[in-house]
Amino acid sequence: MKSVTIQSPGTIANLVCGFDVLGLALHDPYDTIALRLTEKPEVKIINEDDYDLPTDPQKNVSGVVLISIMERLNNNCGFEMISHKKIKPGSGIGSSAASAAGVAVAANQLLGNIFTKEELVQFAMNGEKLASGVKHADNIAPCIYGGITLVRCIHPLDIVAIPAPHLFVTVVHPQIEVKTADARQILRKEIQLKDAIRQWGNVAGLVSGFFKNDYELISRSLEDVVIEPLRSILIPGFEEVKKGSKETGALGGGISGSGPSIFMLSKDEATAKQVATVMQQVYEQLGIAYHVYVTTINQQGVAVVG
Amino acid sequence: MKSVTIQSPGTIANLVCGFDVLGLALHDPYDTIALRLTEKPEVKIINEDDYDLPTDPQKNVSGVVLISIMERLNNNCGFEMISHKKIKPGSGIGSSAASAAGVAVAANQLLGNIFTKEELVQFAMNGEKLASGVKHADNIAPCIYGGITLVRCIHPLDIVAIPAPHLFVTVVHPQIEVKTADARQILRKEIQLKDAIRQWGNVAGLVSGFFKNDYELISRSLEDVVIEPLRSILIPGFEEVKKGSKETGALGGGISGSGPSIFMLSKDEATAKQVATVMQQVYEQLGIAYHVYVTTINQQGVAVVG
Numbered sequence: 001m002k003s004v005t006i007q008s009p010g011t012i013a014n015l016v017c018g019f020d021v022l023g024l025a026l027h028d029p030y031d032t033i034a035l036r037l038t039e040k041p042e043v044k045i046i047n048e049d050d051y052d053l054p055t056d057p058q059k060n061v062s063g064v065v066l067i068s069i070m071e072r073l074n075n076n077c078g079f080e081m082i083s084h085k086k087i088k089p090g091s092g093i094g095s096s097a098a099s100a101a102g103v104a105v106a107a108n109q110l111l112g113n114i115f116t117k118e119e120l121v122q123f124a125m126n127g128e129k130l131a132s133g134v135k136h137a138d139n140i141a142p143c144i145y146g147g148i149t150l151v152r153c154i155h156p157l158d159i160v161a162i163p164a165p166h167l168f169v170t171v172v173h174p175q176i177e178v179k180t181a182d183a184r185q186i187l188r189k190e191i192q193l194k195d196a197i198r199q200w201g202n203v204a205g206l207v208s209g210f211f212k213n214d215y216e217l218i219s220r221s222l223e224d225v226v227i228e229p230l231r232s233i234l235i236p237g238f239e240e241v242k243k244g245s246k247e248t249g250a251l252g253g254g255i256s257g258s259g260p261s262i263f264m265l266s267k268d269e270a271t272a273k274q275v276a277t278v279m280q281q282v283y284e285q286l287g288i289a290y291h292v293y294v295t296t297i298n299q300q301g302v303a304v305v306g
Numbered sequence: 307m308k309s310v311t312i313q314s315p316g317t318i319a320n321l322v323c324g325f326d327v328l329g330l331a332l333h334d335p336y337d338t339i340a341l342r343l344t345e346k347p348e349v350k351i352i353n354e355d356d357y358d359l360p361t362d363p364q365k366n367v368s369g370v371v372l373i374s375i376m377e378r379l380n381n382n383c384g385f386e387m388i389s390h391k392k393i394k395p396g397s398g399i400g401s402s403a404a405s406a407a408g409v410a411v412a413a414n415q416l417l418g419n420i421f422t423k424e425e426l427v428q429f430a431m432n433g434e435k436l437a438s439g440v441k442h443a444d445n446i447a448p449c450i451y452g453g454i455t456l457v458r459c460i461h462p463l464d465i466v467a468i469p470a471p472h473l474f475v476t477v478v479h480p481q482i483e484v485k486t487a488d489a490r491q492i493l494r495k496e497i498q499l500k501d502a503i504r505q506w507g508n509v510a511g512l513v514s515g516f517f518k519n520d521y522e523l524i525s526r527s528l529e530d531v532v533i534e535p536l537r538s539i540l541i542p543g544f545e546e547v548k549k550g551s552k553e554t555g556a557l558g559g560g561i562s563g564s565g566p567s568i569f570m571l572s573k574d575e576a577t578a579k580q581v582a583t584v585m586q587q588v589y590e591q592l593g594i595a596y597h598v599y600v601t602t603i604n605q606q607g608v609a610v611v612g
Contacts, residue, residue, distance in 0.1 A: 021507040152511035153504070158526060160514050190496040196532070198459070200506040201327040205458035207510045208466050211517040220464060226502070 003036040004109045005306035008102030009298045010087045011094035012169070012263050013138035016224045016254040017202035021151050022162075023094075023142040025298040026169060031098045033062070034082040034306075035106040041075035043067055049085045053099075061096045061127035062103040068126045069107050079107060088291075091173045092257035097139030100127025105144060105302040118157060120144050132180055139257065146301030148210060164297050165213040168272035170250070172241065172279035173261040175289040178234050183258035186230045195225045215251060215267050222252025222265070235260045237282045244278035269294070309342040310415045311612035314408030315604045316393045317400035318475070318569050319444035322530045322560040323508035327457050328468075329400075329448040331604040332475060337404045339368070340388040340612075341412035347381035349373055355391045367402045367433035368409040374432045375413050385413060394597075397479045398563035403445030406433025411450060411608040424463060426450050438486055445563065452607030454516060470603050471519040474578035476556070478547065478585035479567040481595040484540050489564035492536045501531045521557060521573050528558025528571070541566050543588045550584035575600070 009030045015022035038044075043057035043066045057063030066079045081103060087095040104120040115123070121144055125135040141149040141159045150160040205221030208214070232238040232255060245264040246252065249271040253264035262279070266272040276292045283290040315336045321328035344350075349363035349372045363369025372385045387409060393401040410426040421429070427450055431441040447455040447465045456466040511527030514520070538544040538561060551570040552558060555577040559570035568585070572578040582598045589596040 018506070018510065020503045021510055150507070150510045150514060152507045152523075152527060158511070160511060160523060162514060187499065189499055191499050191502055193493065193495055193497050193532075196497055196502040196505065197326045199502065200324070200509040201456070201458045203506040203510050204324065204327055204456045204513045205464070205466060207513045208456060208468060208517070211514070217458075217466060221458060226499075 002110050003034060004106050004304055005032065005034045006102050006106045006109070006302050006304050007032055008098040008105070008302045009143060011097055011139040011142045012171070012256045013094065014227065014255065014257055015148075015206070016222045016228070016252065017199050017206055018150075019224065019227045020136075020138055022148065022203070022206070023138045023151070024148045024164070025142040025146050025301050026093070026171070026293070026295050027298045028293050028295040029086045029093065031087055031102055032084045033102045033106055035103060035110060036080040037110040038078040038080050040078045041070055042078040043070070044080040046080075046082045048082055051085055051089055053083070053085070053089070059130070061099040061131050064130045065100045065103050065123050065127045066107060068123050069104070073111075079103075088173065090177060092178070092255070092259045092261040093171060093173065094139035094143060094257065096127060096131035097124070097143045100124040101140050101143035102302055105304070109304050117144055118159065121157065121159065142301065144301050147297060147299045150207070162207060162210050164210050165215065167297055168266045168269050169263055169295050169297065170245070170266065170272045170275040170279065171256060171261055171263045171293045171295070172276075172283065173291045174235070174237060174283050175291070176236065176260050178259045180258055182234060183231055186234065187227065188230070191226055199224070199226050218265070219251040222254070224254055228254050231255055231259060235262065236288065237286050238262060240282045241279050244282065245275045248274045248278050250275050308416050309340060310412050310610055311338065311340045312408050312412045312415070312608050312610050313338055314404040314411070314608045315449060317403055317445040317448045318477070318562045319400065320533065320561065320563055321454075321512070322528045322534070322558065323505050323512060324456075325530065325533045326442075326444055328454065328509070328512070329444045329457075330454045330470070331448040331452050331607050332399070332477070332599070332601050333604045334599050334601040335392045335399065337393055337408055338390045339408045339412055341409060341416060342386040343416040344384040344386050346384045347376055348384040349376070350386040352388045354388055357391055357395055359389070359391070359395070365436070367405040367437050370436045371406045371409050371429050371433045372413060374429050375410070379417075385409075394479065396483060398484070398561070398565045398567040399477060399479065400445035400449060400563065402433060402437035403430070403449045406430040407446050407449035408608055411610070415610050423450055424465065427463065427465065448607065450607050453603060453605045456513070468513060468516050470516050471521065473603055474572045474575050475569055475601050475603065476551070476572065476578045476581040476585065477562060477567055477569045477599045477601070478582075478589065479597045480541070480543060480589050481597070482542065482566050484565045486564055488540060489537055492540065493533065494536070497532055505530070505532050524571070525557040528560070530560055534560050537561055537565060541568065542594065543592050544568060546588045547585050550588065551581045554580045554584050556581050
């Protein structure tokens with residue numbers, strides 16, 4: 001039977017002021033998934049990495065996505081998947097989204113591209129539901145569409161592709177655990193109207209900056225007065241990384257997803273590399289193991305490579 | 307001494323989801339102001355309309371703007387102003403902003419354009435302070451820049467010009483009084499985080515729609531879940547106007563400024579005129595006097611006409 005290999009990228013959701021709505025896809029890190037179409041209506045999962053993820057398809061992020069696709073096709077086919085993850089689960093760089101979106105795109109390729117991108121997002125959201133309890137699309141959307149995406153609304157789903165200037169992204173993943181439950185619980189159900197206004201002023205500025213290729217406007221708009229002040233408390237070194245990165249020339253940045261990874265955007269590669277050095281220094285000093293990526297925005301999203 | 311005549315347009319602030327940050331300038335209605343440069347450091351005000359506005363420059367919106375400009379120039383000149391307002395004070399269509407921005411642009415023209423647009427906004431905000439107690443720029447900015455503007459931030463002032471597709475605007479001014487104090491008091495100091503997220507998703511969608519010339523996206527994003535549900539209570543006929551206008555083909559709209567005027571955006575003139583008919587019918591039935599404008603977005607802002 002037919003098989004396909006895809007690369008599914010890491011993504012940054014909760015793009016500073018654009019909490020829950022703006023996200024972007026990265027070139028690095030990415031997962032590699034090989035998917036084979038089979039005749040028997042079953043999902044078989046083989047993990048070729050060290051993350052010990054479940055192989056029971058009902059308990060596996062990719063598995064539930066493939067099951068939902070099988071069900072749409074009246075169970076007249078099955079899938080066999082070999083997964084090689086490089087995006088560490090719990091890093092805040094969209095590990096579950098890469099698994100979910102990756103198999104959705106791969107399955108669609110095997111089936112002759114019968115589904116729209118929006119349908120693929122719908123399938124992939126089943127994986128996010130399993131991973132976090134909530135059907136959200138803020139990592140799935142940039143993973144499938146590439147570039148920078150706006151999830152304007154979830155019900156009904158409304159995804160808007162936003163053009164982005166060439167930007168370098170430096171991401172540091174300090175190897176600590178931030179429990180999603182903690183990251184959620186620390187948020188307040190109510191916020192000040194004046195903070196909300198400042199936030200949507202910044203969201204409008206950030207989106208305008210992306211459309212206008214206006215790096216200064218992007219930089220001024222990369223401010224989060226609602227979520228970051230609360231969640232950054234959970235990430236040791238956050239303030240030092242942010243301050244040091246901006247002093248070194250980064251346009252700005254913040255928490256990737258719900259953390260613990262931190263990302264910074266830069267106009268050029270030299271600055272992005274200096275930002276990486278700043279991040280390294282902070283976590284060396286704190287004695288926390290870390291991983292740093294210097295990469296760019298991935299305009300394509302999930303890519304079929306074989 | 308030199309003199310100049312300007313037309314200063316009405317403006318719509320609080321553009322639906324863009325409360326406090328997004329506004330646009332109209333072609334109609336507009337005020338006409340003639341300004342003359344004099345040698346004596348005084349401001350003289352002549353009102354040629356029926357609104358009985360103060361002629362004491364310290365108590366007049368245009369007056370305080372001219373005084374602030376005189377002071378910047380070490381009081382080495384004065385101004386004589388003849389004002390002919392067509393934008394009714396208290397209408398919610400930026401009457402005070404037209405007075406404030408109009409004289410700022412006129413004075414700058416007389417002085418050889420020595421000030422930037424941003425400086426003119428700063429001068430004009432003194433007029434808004436007098437009118438409403440708060441230095442705000444959400445009407446001033448579109449009045450001076452034209453088109454659609456974002457006031458990303460007030461301190462420091464950050465105004466972003468946003469390109470707009472060709473849009474028709476229908477505005478109805480029901481001749482009732484909504485006290486600014488009431489319109490403010492009805493707002494809550496705290497809002498639900500989930501509503502704030504929906505609002506900034508819509509703001510991002512609306513701005514993207516403007517940049518992309520995507521009328522459908524503009525229409526979907528013209529939704530206000532924070533301010534309108536509270537303030538629309540103060541405007542009789544609001545729901546009927548909104549529902550009828552959208553059924554007739556309007557893209558959407560909402561409260562103009564803090565009301566009582568209501569505006570609707572349409573793709574073409576025929577729809578904009580049908581929307582006007584809907585508005586007329588609503589206020590005829592309610593027995594409330596009204597005025598309706600069918601106009602377009604004014605890309606220029608305050609215009610020197612003589």
